[in-house]
Amino acid sequence: MTEIVFESIYRERFPFWEKISDEDREYICRNSYSVAYPRGRNIHDGSDCSGVILVCSGCLRLYMMSDEGKDITLYRLHEGDLCMLSASCVLDAITFEVFVDAEQDSQCCVVSGPAFAAVSQRNPDIRIFALEAAVSRFSDVMWVMQQILFMSMDKRLAIFLFDESVRTGSDILTLTHGQIARYMGSAREVVSRMLKYFAGEGIVEVSRGGVTILDRKRLQKLTL
Amino acid sequence: MTEIVFESIYRERFPFWEKISDEDREYICRNSYSVAYPRGRNIHDGSDCSGVILVCSGCLRLYMMSDEGKDITLYRLHEGDLCMLSASCVLDAITFEVFVDAEQDSQCCVVSGPAFAAVSQRNPDIRIFALEAAVSRFSDVMWVMQQILFMSMDKRLAIFLFDESVRTGSDILTLTHGQIARYMGSAREVVSRMLKYFAGEGIVEVSRGGVTILDRKRLQKLTL
Numbered sequence: 001m002t003e004i005v006f007e008s009i010y011r012e013r014f015p016f017w018e019k020i021s022d023e024d025r026e027y028i029c030r031n032s033y034s035v036a037y038p039r040g041r042n043i044h045d046g047s048d049c050s051g052v053i054l055v056c057s058g059c060l061r062l063y064m065m066s067d068e069g070k071d072i073t074l075y076r077l078h079e080g081d082l083c084m085l086s087a088s089c090v091l092d093a094i095t096f097e098v099f100v101d102a103e104q105d106s107q108c109c110v111v112s113g114p115a116f117a118a119v120s121q122r123n124p125d126i127r128i129f130a131l132e133a134a135v136s137r138f139s140d141v142m143w144v145m146q147q148i149l150f151m152s153m154d155k156r157l158a159i160f161l162f163d164e165s166v167r168t169g170s171d172i173l174t175l176t177h178g179q180i181a182r183y184m185g186s187a188r189e190v191v192s193r194m195l196k197y198f199a200g201e202g203i204v205e206v207s208r209g210g211v212t213i214l215d216r217k218r219l220q221k222l223t224l
Numbered sequence: 225m226t227e228i229v230f231e232s233i234y235r236e237r238f239p240f241w242e243k244i245s246d247e248d249r250e251y252i253c254r255n256s257y258s259v260a261y262p263r264g265r266n267i268h269d270g271s272d273c274s275g276v277i278l279v280c281s282g283c284l285r286l287y288m289m290s291d292e293g294k295d296i297t298l299y300r301l302h303e304g305d306l307c308m309l310s311a312s313c314v315l316d317a318i319t320f321e322v323f324v325d326a327e328q329d330s331q332c333c334v335v336s337g338p339a340f341a342a343v344s345q346r347n348p349d350i351r352i353f354a355l356e357a358a359v360s361r362f363s364d365v366m367w368v369m370q371q372i373l374f375m376s377m378d379k380r381l382a383i384f385l386f387d388e389s390v391r392t393g394s395d396i397l398t399l400t401h402g403q404i405a406r407y408m409g410s411a412r413e414v415v416s417r418m419l420k421y422f423a424g425e426g427i428v429e430v431s432r433g434g435v436t437i438l439d440r441k442r443l444q445k446l447t448l
Contacts (some may be wrong), residue, residue, distance in 0.1 A: 131355035
C-alpha cells in the first residue's frame with residue numbers, strides 16, 4: 001500500500017485526522033504497513049508491542065490464555081475497529097497480556113507502536129482517542145468476566161439450551177430471549193448478550209424465531 | 225471545607241491543575257464537597273454517578289458483586305488515589321458496575337460528576353488524566369481476573385499455605401516467596417502479588433522472614 005492509500009483510510013477512520021499537522025499525518029502514514037493475515041494466524045502474543053492495528057476487512061479475536069492453554073474470548077474486532085491492547089508501548093498503563101488471532105482472513109493497517117506513541121505525545125486528541133478505545137473495551141471485558149466468574153451464566157445458559165434440545169428432540173429452539181430469561185430466572189439483556197457471545201463462538205445461531213444449536217459438542221462441554 | 229482548602233488539595237493532587245483556567249478551577253472547587261465515610265459504609269453501588277472521589281485519608285475498596293452476594297476485591301484506593309469508576313457519567317465508555325466501600329474511616333473530596341464532565345470537555349488534559357486513571361486500573365483488574373479465573377492461583381496458594389501450616393503445626397511459615405513459588409511450580413512475581421492480595425484481605429501478613437496466617441477460617445474457605 002502506498003502512503004496515499006493509508007492517508008485515505010485513516011482520514012475515514014481516525015476522528016482526530018483533521019486536527020493534526022500535515023507532518024504528523026505523513027509521519028503516521030510513513031510508519032504504517034498493510035498486512036494480510038490468513039485465518040488462524042496468531043498476530044499478537046502479549047510479549048511485545050505489535051503496534052496499533054486497524055481492521056480493514058475480516059475479523060480478529062482477542063483472548064486471554066492460561067498456562068494450560070485454556071482460552072477465553074474477550075471480544076472481537078471487525079472492519080473499522082481499532083486494536084489498542086496490542087500496542088502496550090503506546091499506553092503505558094496496560095501491563096497485562098492478551099492474545100490476538102485472525103479469526104478470518106483479515107486485511108489490516110498497522111501503525112508502528114513507537115511512531116503512534118510519538119505523535120500521540122504531541123497531540124492530545126490522539127491520546128484521548130487511544131485511551132477511549134481502550135476504556136470502552138474494558139467494559140466488554142468486565143462483562144465477560146463477571147458472567148463467567150460469578151454467575152456461571154455461560155454454563156447455566158448452556159445447560160438450559162442443551163436440556164431443552166434433548167426435551168424437544170430438536171436443535172432448533174423456538175423460544176424468545178425473554179422466554180429463556182424467564183425460564184432461567186435471569187434478565188433478558190443478559191441472555192441476549194450471552195447468546196450473542198455463543199453465536200460469536202459458533203456454538204449457536206440466533207434468529208428472530210429462536211436459537212439453533214450449531215455445535216452440540218461444544219455446548220455440551222460448557223454444561224460440565 | 226472551604227473552596228480555598230479544595231484548591232490547595234487539588235493543586236497538589238491534580239497534575240492538570242496549572243493548565244486549566246481560573247474559572248474552571250473555581251468551578252471544580254465550587255462543585256466539590258468533602259465527606260467523612262465511616263468504616264464499612266457503602267459509598268457507591270454501581271447504579272448512578274457518585275462523582276469523582278479523591279481519597280484524602282483512609283482506604284476505599286472496589287469490588288464486584290454477584291446476585292448471590294459473593295464479592296471479589298478488584299483493588300483498593302489509598303491516600304491520594306482517585307476513583308474514576310464511580311463516575312460513569314464522566315467516562316461514557318464505562319458501562320459496568322462496581323461497588324465501593326470505605327474499608328477504614330475515610331476522608332474524601334468528591335467532585336460532582338456532571339461538573340467534572342463539563343470541565344473535562346473543555347480541557348483535554350483533564351480528559352487524558354481521567355482516562356489514564358481508568359486504564360491503569362484495567363490492568364489491576366485483568367490480573368485479578370486472570371489469576372482467579374484461569375490458574376485458580378488464589379485456591380492453589382491457599383491450599384499450599386494451609387497444608388504447610390498443618391504440616392509444621394504453626395501459623396508462621398518461614399518460607400520466601402521464591403521458595404513458595406518453586407514448591408507450587410509458579411513464578412515468584414505471581415506468588416508475591418497474590419500474597420499481597422491475601423494480605424490486603426487480612427488473611428495473611430507478609431514479612432521479610434515469611435508469611436503469617438492471620439485468618440485461618442478464610443484461608444481454609446479458599447481451599448475448598
